[in-house]
Every structure is written in C-alpha cells, then in structure tokens.
Amino acid sequence: MEYRSLGRTGTKVSMLCLGCLMFGRRTEEPQAMDMVNRAIDAGINFFDTANMYSRGVSEEMVGMALKRNGKRSRIVLATKVHFPMDDEDPNARGNSRRHVIEQCEASLRRLQTDYIDLYQIHRPCPDIPIDETLRALDDLIRAGKVRYIGCSTFAAWQVVESLWVSKELRLNRFICEQPPYHLLDRSIERELVPMAQTYGLAMIPWAPLAGGFLTGKYRRGEPPPANSRYQDDSYYAQLSSDAVFNVLDVVTAIAAEKGCTPSQLALAWCAQQPGITSPIIGPRSMEQLEDNLGAVSVSVTDADRVRLDQVAPPGRAISYRTPISYQYHQSGFGPHTFR
C-alpha cells in the first residue's frame, strides 16, 4: 500500500480511505467487522465515518471493530459533524459551537476512543460565520480530543475564507477537504484543486465511483439490477443519461485492456489525479472491498487520461442529472449571511 502525507501535516495515510457509510445501513455488523480487519491487513490505515451515518450506528460499529482489531494507535480515524441527529431538537444540527462540542463527545463515546484524528465539518452553513465553528474546533484540538480539522463539500472560496480567519485569530486551520469527485463530476478541478495545492490541503474525494455508476453494474437502456443502490429510485431514468453511459463505455474499454474492473480503473484514475490524497471507498460487501483494493495496482497512463478527457472534460460535470453533481450544486456555497 502507498502512503501519502495528509496535506501539510506529515501524517501518512493510505492512498485509499475506507468509508463506513454502509455500516449499519446495508452492511451487517459481522461483515463490517471482517471488512475492517481485511482493510487493515491490506494496509489501509485511514477510516472515515460520520455521526449521521445511520445516526451513530456506523460510528459504533467502527469503534467496536477497532477495539476488537486492537490497532487503534495505527489508524487515522476521521468522522464528521453537521447533519441533524435529532429531528425534534433545532440545536441538534449545524456548525454551531454548542452542537460541534456536544457531538464530538458523543462521537468519542461511540468510537470508544479518546481522540479523533480528523474531525470534519460535513457541509458548509451559510447562516453562521466560520469563526464560530473554527473557535469550537480549535478548543477541541487544545483539549486533546481532536488532532486535525477538515471540511467536506466546501467551496474553494469558503475554504480560503476559513484559512484567513484561522490566520487572523490564530486558530488551528482546516488541513483537509473532502469533495465529491469522480469522472462524471470534475467540477472541483476548476477552483478547489488549485487552491488546495497552493495551501497544502489534503483532498479525500467522496463517491469516487459516483455512487456505484462507474462499477459498470448499471447498463444503458436496462433497469437497475436488483440489490443495487438505485433499484427503487424513481429518478433512475433521469440519472442515467447518454452522456453518463458514454463515459462508462470508455472506462469499461480501458479497464478491459488493462485486465481490471471498471471500478478499479475509475478509482485508480481518481487517486492519481493532481492534488488528490486518498479517494474514499464505500464498499457494502467484502466482495466490493476486494475489488476496490485491486485499484492500488492499476496504473493510469497519459494516453488513458486523454481518452477519458474526451468524454469527461476537465473541470466539468457531465450530466446535471447525476445525483452526486446535483448534491454538489446544492451544498450551501453561499451567499453567507455574515462575513
């Protein structure tokens, strides 16, 4: 396994990060335990979860698995805060000091650990200024409960604003951003990637397989297969445009030439793009994990990239109707109520 510096921190993380969204949702506890063990055996030392994944259940499973595995001290453990944890309580959500500190304590309990390695703000909030959030995160770092702080699905300008605030108020700064990034949505290449390269932020893309589209399991003109994520999705017809399948055709063709799977090619492409630290895989099953692990030995050439650029141009999103892109556009990039 290749290890890379998490941005400017010097902490080394594996070039694949194991995302735990499915744990407690579509992956049962025993499978989740086995997958964590298998990933650690394969050299993955970077795990990502969030308080809101199955409202704490994902964190609990990760905590149990790491305790059982016994290698907590070797793991770089990332979680997140922002999304509602209690529908009845208007304060049980958001990026306010009150909620961030409360949820950090709760995450530590669920994860059965004394510290979180990377604590991330899951989404930007245009209605509170970033200094409120940064001060709370800085206090958590000083209290020893958190090592590093990061953000997820922030606009480049919002990250720069946060760096400005950190510098001016002498607070710890974000060292990592977790953006959506895959062959169907290359929007981040325009602003976020060059900004992150300039300021030394790590980038750990979520949904590198576009929610499973790039595995090749969905086919042009066919209904989604049983047991797939979009099988009951009434939007599927809109999600699966010709332009999307044109990209998939090239991915599949190149993968066939290399003798790897489409998902391995799509993952390898993502991991080898400029500025990228570790794509986050989100396997539901051991079989998917094994497939994803194979991506570390796939090498993407300049010629491959040129062919992919022709169907998925740099800096652009392919189809408005891919679900991931739609979320990126909707993610609260402002304008802000306060500066």
Next chain:
Amino acid sequence: MEYDSLGRTGTQVSTLCLGSVTFGDRTSESDSMDIIDRGIDAGINFLDTANVYNRGRSEEVIGKAVRRNGKRSHIVLATKVHSRMDDTDPNAAGNHRRHIIEQCEASLRRLQTDYIDLYQIHRPTSDLPIDETLGALDDLIHAGKVRYIGTSTFGAWQIMESLWTSKTLGLNRFVCEQPPYHLLDRRIELELVPMAQTYGLALIPWSPLAGGFLTGKYHRDGSRPASARFQPKNEDRDLFSDAAFDVLDVVSEIAKEKPCTPSQLALAWCAQQPGITSPIIGPRTMTQLEDNLGAMHVRVTDEDRARLDEVSPPSRCIASYYEADFGPHTFQW
C-alpha cells in the same frame, strides 16, 4: 436607464456597460465615436476598455470620443492591464508592480484623462503573489490616478485570497470582478456569485452574448452572415454543438413571445441574474448597439428562467471558449 451601485462603493453605474474591444479595429474611429455618443445619450455612463485592445487603439478612440462628447465627469471609465503590450520585452506583460505602473501612465495618456475610475487586472497569474499586485494598485489609488480596482476572470478563491491580503496589509481591495458569463457558460454561479454577494463585489460579465452566438445569427445548417465573428475556419466545437443550439432555440422562442430579439433576451437574462451589476455589451455597429439598448425594456420572468434552466442548467457549462489560470500558485501570499 437604470443605475445601481458598483458593488459596495456607492458609485452608480448603468445596467449596461459599453465595451470597446472592436473600437479602432473592426469598428472605425468615427463609427466608434458615434456609438459612444449614442450610448451616453441613452444613459450609459459605464465604459470598459483595456490596454491590450488593439494595443492601445481602443483606449485612444475612447479618449477622443469622451473628450469630444464632453461628459468625462459623468462617465465611470474602466480599463485593464496584464496582457502583452510589446512582443520583444519580457516585462511588458503581467501583474507586477513595474508593468502595472507603467501601463497605468500609458493608459491615462491614451484616454486623455487624469484618472481611471476602475482599473482591472485582466487575468490572474499563478507565478507571483497577489500582494505584489495589490501594493502597486494601492499606490495608484493613493496617487489619485485610479479610483477603484478590480479583476477579470479570476477564480473565486483567488479573490478571497486578495481580500485577505488587502485586509491584513491595510491595502485597498478589489471592488469588482469581470467574469465570462452567458447562457452557455454558467459556471460562475457555483462559487463566484455567492462569494461576490457575500463580500459586496460588483460583477460585470463579459461576453453576455457568447461572442455573438446568442444573437441568433448562426444556424444549425452552418449558414451565417459573412461579417460574423465565427466562420468555419475559427468556429469553436463546443459553441456550435447541438446542446448550444438547443439553448439558442429556447432563447429564440421566448424572445419571439415577448417580442424582442434573441440578443435582447439573452442580455436581459444576464442583467437580471442574482449578483449581476452590469453586463458588458460589445457592439461592432450602431445597429447592434440599438438592438442591445432594447434589452433594457425586456422583463425575464421566473417561468422564462425555468425554461432556460432546462436546457442550460444552473452552474453548468455547455460551451467554454475561455479558461483562465486558476492556479495552483507558486507562492502563498
């Protein structure tokens, strides 16, 4: 004519800004001067040029026209620096102090004026830190040669970095950004527009008609007037794609219903989008100017916007004929 504040400055500018990229070149000096007079008569008080437009000729024509017209004090005059002005001199381009100050003096001479209202950095460069550029611009403001400073075609993150720098160093800040924006390239809606709204920057889009494509003068079958800017030899693959013509079809349809011309509809759409101060028109002829001025009276409804969003989704790009240097930067500021 409507007027609105140039961002947070309080200076009022007309809803349309008159651009001058063809002046002194494809538009003769006397036609250019007549176009400027007509623009001012119609209430336009915002003129935009650049040192590089025909290597100083556009500025010279504007200087002459404004002097003849006599209303300099009513005009908000904008120009730019960055692009190469001399092929044999490596320092005759860029965003460094030496070139900026030299070109500001040269622009003042060509424009026959003592001050520039809005002095803009024409493009970002990744090879020098922004404090170098801001330091020079701040000195020009203190010297009374420039009133306000702005950017053109910068990334939202680069502008945030510049605001940070200005605040920390106590320098004047950029008050305006000039991005490419039209119905075939809406990418600025993702980051630049909300940033500008948050920090009170004016946005004055260039190329609101996508280089003339949205006038309807180009057709799917390849026919076009002989005087049109894009001919088969220089036509852009994206701009002449089916997706682009699909947008044009909806623009033409809505225009016919109003009724107005497609260019008036496209201009009115741009001017009425959130965060937009004044689109920059670039008429080559008096006829084109008269057409563009008609956009002032076109109202774009929510329903029109929804129909346009269907073919040209928010924040997306159908045809980009320009990419800027958004980094990464060699230096952190």
